[in-house]
Amino acid sequence: MPISSKGFARSSLALIIVGLLALIGIVGTAIWLVERNGAHFDEVAEARGARIAAVDLRNLLQSAQSSQRGYLLTLDERYLEPYRDVVDRIMPAYDLLNQLLVPYLAAEQPMIQMRTDIENKLAELDRTLDLARQGNLQGALDLVRTDQGEIIMERITTLLDAIVSAADERTFNGVVEQRGAVGALRIIAIIGALVIIGVVGGAAWLVLRYTREIDTARAEVEILNRDLEARVGERTRDLMRANEEVQRFAYIVTHDLRSPLVNIMGFTSELEASLGPINALVDSHSGDPEDPVLLEARRTATEDLPEAIGFIRSSTKKMDGLINAILKISREGRRKLKAERIDLEELVESAVSAVRHQVTESDGEIIIEVSSPPVFSDRLALEQILGNLLDNAIKYRHPERPIAITVNGRQERDGRIVIDVIDNGRGISAQDHDRVFELFRRSGNQNVPGEGIGLAHVRIMARNLGGDIQLQSNPEQGTTFTVTIAPDLRAIAKSKD
Incomplete structure (x- = not known):
């Protein structure tokens, strides 16, 4: 019937x-x-x-x-x-x-x-x-x-x-x-x-x-x-x-x-x-x-x-x-990743420019230290990764000190590209270091609006780019997010084919 x-x-x-x-x-x-x-x-x-x-x-x-x-x-x-x-x-x-x-x-x-x-x-x-x-x-x-x-x-x-x-x-x-x-x-x-x-x-x-x-x-x-x-x-x-x-x-x-x-x-x-x-x-x-x-x-x-x-x-x-x-x-x-030549320092400068006014309004500063060679990767994914991490550094600032953010970029001996986003915010407790990368899981005082999907999305994008993301954090010093990506996404895409 x-x-x-x-x-x-x-x-x-x-x-x-x-x-x-x-x-x-x-x-x-x-x-x-x-x-x-x-x-x-x-x-x-x-x-x-x-x-x-x-x-x-x-x-x-x-x-x-x-x-x-x-x-x-x-x-x-x-x-x-x-x-x-x-x-x-x-x-x-x-x-x-x-x-x-x-x-x-x-x-x-x-x-x-x-x-x-x-x-x-x-x-x-x-x-x-x-x-x-x-x-x-x-x-x-x-x-x-x-x-x-x-x-x-x-x-x-x-x-x-x-x-x-x-x-x-x-x-x-x-x-x-x-x-x-x-x-x-x-x-x-x-x-x-x-x-x-x-x-x-x-x-x-x-x-x-x-x-x-x-x-x-x-x-x-x-x-x-x-x-x-x-x-x-x-x-x-x-x-x-x-x-x-x-x-x-x-x-x-x-x-x-x-x-x-x-x-x-x-x-x-x-x-x-x-x-x-x-x-x-x-x-x-x-x-x-x-x-x-x-x-x-x-x-x-x-x-x-x-x-x-x-x-x-x-x-x-x-x-x-x-x-x-x-x-x-x-x-x-799903959207297919598009590998293109990217000047990492220029991309970081662009991402920082989008949030610099929020930092200067609170008497803070952002330092950029990038010494990485050009990479072949997906520009949109990298922009979303950096944008999310910088937004988090500003949203979860420490209430008793001005914002201080440092973005480092370098190439390791094994060829991997490493990007560190270091802030002096309120930090993440040790038991939540892994949980913050899970969907709908957030850490600490929930006084900032959010859905708990940002870092999970960042991890997925980082892994799609042939790398991963890790963090080190404590409430006294702030948080360091370390993102690793492959230097050439074209090689990864070719191996998948």
Whole structure:
């Protein structure tokens, strides 16, 4: 049955709504699971810290007691070296453990008792050593034989062992919860990806079917009586309207579905980045390397989660391919790069002249230092790259100092052309150095209007010119953008052909 215009529009709208709902569900669930995974990770880290502090305190006390016993047996001052090394570290170690256990009210009274026991134990150790140094070895031994120190030590050790066991249990539970979150994310991602692929596939099928019907209608027009000019004209107008509908539909699909697709890719990168601290935590585990919990956690972090991320990336790649196929229906084609001889210094001077008045109005200055030979490249792309970087340097100026911009141009030994645009603006935080080159991602205070696509466009153009762009930045000194391009674009175009 042929598809009517209204049916085509309704079907298109239904597919878009289903796709958007699926994307919203995936994004919302991914955010919730990432937050949940972060909370479990913090809990595991806290338990890990308490366990390490408890073990350290226990080792310090045992080392002090062993050193005391060795000295009493031999009266050799060398046996007191471990005692002198650890005795001043015992109370700070206790304070650290006590601080870590502050959120747990049940540990308050036991920790108070432990402090008393530690003070009593240290007093007992000091007393026996003083008696031995004074020549009253028998008195020191008698004090040891009362077993008061051993009773105190056993009480301290029992409490520390309980803390270690509780920390191990919390670590185990946290790893189990993290694994559950990963499993849930995998299921949600698979279901969502299948829904999205189905929606995009349905949209592509709908467009192709509608296009075939248009082609059929066009063929029917050619077969009709050529003498009926009015009828032919009417059918031609119908076809033109149908083509416009196809182009509008293709724009809606590629625009409205591609934008949420970028969100999925962003959250997938965030999830992939979280593998680092998880792997670091698993690798830093000091317990039994054959512990099944540790092995399961390592398998989850190194196999299950990367597998899920790989499936998501594969699915989004397929979806992007379908969207690109739809886009080809209405796209007129990309602009071809035109390689021409360019005096780089002259081009920089021209780009600077366009913004110099904005700099001088704020008592700033622009310095040009270009020593590059002429290049063969695309003039429009280079003008857009320089214009964008200079505009950013002015837009994101530091409010407390005049604008100062330096543009350097040079040729490296390997032949590459390097252009540095250096400013003294407000800078870009370290965690945003890579993100600013992504679509719709911006850094810092959003008090300047913008869409977050400028630097992404610059990177694409730089790579089309056979190079790339990098940055170095900090809030105190400003930002340096380094653009590299090929010296002769004609060679690149010829190799592509």
